[in-house]
Amino acid sequence: xxxxxxxxxEAQLLAGxxxxxxxxxxxxxxxxxxxxxxxxxADAFSARAVQGLLDAKGRGRQSPPPVLVAxxxxxxxxxxxxxxxxxxxxxxxxxxxxxIVLPSQPSLSWDLGDTHGTVAVRMPANHxxxxxxxxxxxxxxxxxxxxxxxxxxxxSDAQSMLGDSVAVYLDGGPSATGVASTIIDATSLVIGExxxxxxxxxxxxxRAALRGVLGDLLEPDPRRxxxxxxxxxxxxxxxxxxxxx
Numbered sequence: 001x002x003x004x005x006x007x008x009x010e011a012q013l014l015a016g017x018x019x020x021x022x023x024x025x026x027x028x029x030x031x032x033x034x035x036x037x038x039x040x041x042a043d044a045f046s047a048r049a050v051q052g053l054l055d056a057k058g059r060g061r062q063s064p065p066p067v068l069v070a071x072x073x074x075x076x077x078x079x080x081x082x083x084x085x086x087x088x089x090x091x092x093x094x095x096x097x098x099x100i101v102l103p104s105q106p107s108l109s110w111d112l113g114d115t116h117g118t119v120a121v122r123m124p125a126n127h128x129x130x131x132x133x134x135x136x137x138x139x140x141x142x143x144x145x146x147x148x149x150x151x152x153x154x155x156s157d158a159q160s161m162l163g164d165s166v167a168v169y170l171d172g173g174p175s176a177t178g179v180a181s182t183i184i185d186a187t188s189l190v191i192g193e194x195x196x197x198x199x200x201x202x203x204x205x206x207r208a209a210l211r212g213v214l215g216d217l218l219e220p221d222p223r224r225x226x227x228x229x230x231x232x233x234x235x236x237x238x239x240x241x242x243x244x245x
Contacts, residue, residue, distance in 0.1 A: 004155055004169040007033075007128055010237055016170050017132065023167040024136045029053055031144045031158045032132060033172030035125040036097050036181050037151040038144040038158045039245035040069070042164060043136070047111035050140050054113065055167035056123075057242070064113030065142040066099050066120035066183075066244055070133035075121050078138060079106055083189040085197070085217050092213050093126035097181040097204025099244065102171055102192050112140055125244075128172050143180065143245045153178040154179055179204045189217070201244070205224045 005016025017233035020030045029050040040056065044067050053065060069075055072090055076082055080103040082090075089098065089223045104119040112119065124130065133139060143151040144158035144166075152158035155171035158187045182203035198219050199207060211218045 002159070002164050002166055002169060004171055006171045008171075008173060016168065017128075017135075020132055020168045020170055021135050022134060024049075024132075024139070026167075027052070028167035029056060029162075029165060030132075031152075031155060031162065031166050031169045032129050032141075033079055033126055033155070033170065033175060034068070034129050034141070035095070035176050035245050036179060037153055037175050037245050039129075039141040039143045040144040040158065041068070041132075041139040043209050044112065044138040044140040045108075045110045050112055052154060052165075053140060054169075056162055057243075059142070061113035063147075063243065064115045064120075065140040066122055067112070067138045068129065068133055068141045068245075069121055069138050070130055071123060072080055075123070078105055078108065078119055078240060079103060079119060081190045082175050083186065083195075085214055086186050089184075089186075090123075090245070093205055093209075094123040096123075097125075097131070097177070097179070098122065099181045099183040101183065101185040101187060101200070103187055118187055119161075120183065120244075122245075125178075127242075128170060132147065132170075141200060141245050143243055145243075147243060151178075151180060151243075154241070177204060181205075182210070183244065184210070 005012045007013040042053040089160045099122040144162045153175040180203045182205040183200040185198045
């Protein structure tokens with residue numbers, strides 16, 4: 001049975017982080033806490049490890065995992081360009097629950113799945129996740145659950161679904177929010193003729209907060225256009241919330 005380390009205990013924390021680093025280096029999977037939900041992580045530059053992550057979740061290559069990073073410098077290394085509007089988003093919401101899709105750096109040698117030349121990047125606001133990222137580099141991370149099941153908010157939730165497909169479980173206690181990150185597509189700011197940021201999934205950062213930073217660069221809320229008198233949905237209430245941390 002794969003080991004579970006209670007990272008609230010200093011002795012277990014040191015042992016767990018060491019084994020997690022080693023597992024990532026061997027191309028194995030690690031479950032870790034984030035500021036949203038628990039994630040299952042793999043070396044983003046190991047195609048075998050990323051495929052192992054997709055297999056463990058029961059996902060296909062058409063659903064590539066996002067990449068978690070330890071800071072903005074790593075974002076710049078992974079994407080083709082960081083537009084000024086994305087700079088403002090990063091300053092306002094990172095570290096935190098905002099995943100940003102941009103064209104990936106074409107010189108990178110990696111295989112996250114069928115990304116169509118893009119990458120989804122996030123910097124989590126969790127000290128354990130950030131410490132591991134500082135030591136391993138970028139990690140492909142998806143929510144620690146089987147596809148179609150509710151996202152794990154504890155390490156035991158993740159273990160009950162993923163079992164021994166994961167080499168090491170880092171237990172940081174219940175997730176702070178249990179709400180998955182908001183995902184936005186900012187690719188048109190780099191390559192589009194009509195620059196507009198689209199919300200792919202509502203989550204931890206609401207549209208009002210995004211509009212406060214982006215103004216008219218944020219797409220109109222299609223829910224309000226469809227149902228002008230309806231109450232807004234709660235964050236995380238849209239489809240896709242179970243598969244991305």
